[in-house]
Amino acid sequence: MITVNKLSFSYGKARVLRDVSFTAERGELLAVLGPNGVGKSTLFRCILGLSKPQAGEVFLDGERVCDIRPSDLARKLAYVPQSHAPTFNYSVFDMALMGTTAQVGGLSSPGAEQIKLVSAALERVGILQLKNRGYLEISGGERQLTLIARALAQQADILVLDEPTSNLDYGNQLRVLAQAKELAGAGYTVIQSTHNPDQAMLFADRVLALKGGAVRALGKSDILTDELIGELYDIDLKQLKRYRHT
Amino acid sequence: MVGTEKAKKYTLIVIALAILVAAGIVLSIALGRYPISISDIIAIVSGGGTATQRALFFNVRLPRILLACMVGCSISAAGASYQGVFQNPMAAPDILGASSGAAAGASVAMLLQFSGRGIMVSAFAASLATIALVMAVSKAARGNKLLGIILAGIMLSSLANAVSSFVKLVADPYDTLPKITFWLLGSLSKVKLSDVPLAAVPMVIGLVPLLLLRWRINLLTLSDSEARTMGVNAPRTRVIVIICATLITAASVAVSGLIGWVGLVIPHLTRRLVGNNFKHLLPATCLLGALFLMLVDDISRNLLITEIPLGILTSVVGAPFFLWLITRKREEY
Structure with missing residues (x-):
């Protein structure tokens, strides 16, 4: 609340x-x-x-x-910004994986547990099939769903x-x-x-x-x-x- | 599981690059005006070989090859890091002015007859000051942010180069001037065994935090607010990354002079191999950078009778690459 x-x-x-x-x-x-x-x-x-x-x-x-x-x-609390165009063309999966950063220590990278969370989140918003596509190559709606999946993976x-x-x-x-x-x-x-x-x-x-x-x-x-x-x-x-x- | 195919591909690429670097080191030691055969190398490493061979191995070839790898690794890692934190695919130590700043600091230190460590400290201080100015100028500049930072870098590079030129003007023409001139062209021909630990210390101090923070560099490519809502303090992380990248740039410049383009070209080639995720990009960039500069240095010392400065060779490779980067149709990196 x-x-x-x-x-x-x-x-x-x-x-x-x-x-x-x-x-x-x-x-x-x-x-x-x-x-x-x-x-x-x-x-x-x-x-x-x-x-x-x-x-x-x-x-x-x-x-x-x-x-x-x-x-x-x-x-x-997770923030879903407007679908944007960052400089580098990260894969949809990596973009969503960034949401899990707070779950791991400052000096380490997301691990197997976070990878599972992201797969589940992408599946939930219905874009798991896009996971290896570039974030800059998908439509605005798909980007927005990616950012929602990122927020879900953030837990x-x-x-x-x-x-x-x-x-x-x-x-x-x-x-x-x-x-x-x-x-x-x-x-x-x-x-x-x-x-x-x-x-x-x-x-x-x-x-x-x-x-x-x-x-x-x-x-x-x-x-x-x-x-x-x-x-x-x-x-x-x-x-x-x-x-x-x- | 998702993501594992990519992780597997990355592991294979890193292992392949590591093997190539190791093989490249052996090959590079063998190559040269006085060839050393592989069996001689084994003999020397296990304590044998003639006195000449041992001197050549330990005092000339080994330090030079190790430094080529260390410098290649450092400036490539610095380039990739700058690209991430400035959200700018054109960023590189030489384009942002970090290299020229370090060169100005180092040439002043050489003019004043500083020790090796003094040159290193002076290079780092001048390089950091240049980057800080570039950031301040680009923040104040109106319009396109991508362009602003590049233009600020070009402007401050030329200012730093003016300092280096002035140092050349007043330097002793029989001793200091030739030394500074040749070093500025970018060369490893004068390195000594004692330069290896001298450069290794700042390089390790800079590279270790970069490698540890490499996942978080990904979040710095988004907006600061966005990164913060995911739990990352972007301004603080960015400052740490910039200081580390500048430290390894300065250490490279202090031992090898101005070697352009490597910091731009190698990170982009690595992006093609392993993608944009810094978790994979940074280690692979380090290895590819080491391999690349070692091979270019082999060409530099073996192609002609006189040595070709490294900086000239890397420009021949880098300038066309930069043209390709700015003229290609798709605006993605």
């Missing part, structure tokens, strides 16, 4: 997050919704312990995130997915979202950011809607009324209705 308590964050004078509080339970998929630039990435950076909030705290099962050593944190039970569908085509978006949903069903806590309300409605158990860096609404996905969406994205209600109900 992850608890965010009255989190505030500013870059210099610009306040990005104000008084953000919420809880994500075991086995739920929480969508963090809001337009680009609303503070979703900053919120994630604070949750992951990458940025230090000026006020407020993040707790993992009662323990403050900033008090947990990075190597211990890696075994509780954390909380997964933080940063806009996992933003560079994907329609089919791959659905595949990745279905995978996230399935993991939540299997007992993982999944926190996923998105700027797309339709995705939040389709897949999330609960939605956290951010506006101007503050929580505007939090609840089951039926809170996403046309009025709320119009307000979050600053669009004319008539225009929105015409678009959504045709």
Whole structure:
């Protein structure tokens, strides 16, 4: 379980997050919704312990995130970045194997146990057949699944997915979202950011809607009324209705 | 189990390279203006042989061949490490300015008549300062990061070369100048048996941490935040790797002068053999680098009556390789 308590964050004078509080339970998929630039990435950076909030705290099962050593944190909390293009063309298997680094000592390499974990993780997200392919040679959706497999091999039970569908085509978006949903069903806590309300409605158990860096609404996905969406994205209600109900 | 086929292939390649290095050492000892036969080598190693043969073996050939292997191994390992930590396939000790910086430090030390150890320390200090400047300049530079670091390296290399040139200008033309000039061209022809332990100490101090940390170098090729969420302190690990890679570069330059391209070419050739995973890449790079420089040095001392400096030969191989690297279609490494 992850608890965010009255989190505030500013870059210099610009306040990005104000008084953000919420809880994500075991086995739920929480969508963090809001337009680009609303503070979703900053919120994630604070949750992951990458940025230090000026006020407020993040707790993992009662323990403050900033008090947990990075190597211990890696075994509780896994980050799935947007599918990226690193410089070197690692194999899909090696890319996923990197997730197991925190399980072995600082001066050693992952061993047989970690190799088993990675095979199981790749199998689970359905891309074991790609294990020897280059990470840069596969599609964006397959890369995203590789990064999810890496997070699973990391053996954390909380997964933080940063806009996992933003560079994907329609089919791959659905595949990745279905995978996230399935993991939540299997007992993982999944926190996923998105700027797309339709995705939040389709897949999330609960939605956290951010506006101007503050929580505007939090609840089951039926809170996403046309009025709320119009307000979050600053669009004319008539225009929105015409678009959504045709 | 998954991954074992690859591990098996890697083990075979490493064993093959190790055998080739060992065979190469024996062959290289035999080769030369005064050939020593294999049976003579066995006799010398077991305490026999003539006094001339023993002197030739222990004072001339063995140190030179060992140093060729050590330097080849070190600059290749440094190149692979720099490529990883700078996330840059074009990185290499000579391109980043680490070699030129070490050369400037060493030539100043030679001008001031420092001892071998003094030259080593001065080379390391100047090399580390150059790399630190390259990092600072590339961080401040706008635009393409890949290009920024290369341009910063080129700029600071030329500044370091200016220092070396100035040293040549003021050096004693009958004694220090020829010594510095020939050494700067990149050569192992003047090495002595005492140079082997002198270079071996910093090389071991630098290589051991690199080999121990080699799995973690993989995570440095991703973003720092990503590495941190997987439990790796990227900035700290990067500093350790850079210091170690610079130390072995400086040790190489101090004994052998400027030997270009090896640090770029060998890691890429090794990537073709064993892939990008540093767990396999780094040991294989060390062996291939040792083998390569030993063979090039054999050519250097046997091809013509006069010796061809190593640096000239490695450039002949390296420059076309670099052109191929920057012009090929696929942007993957």
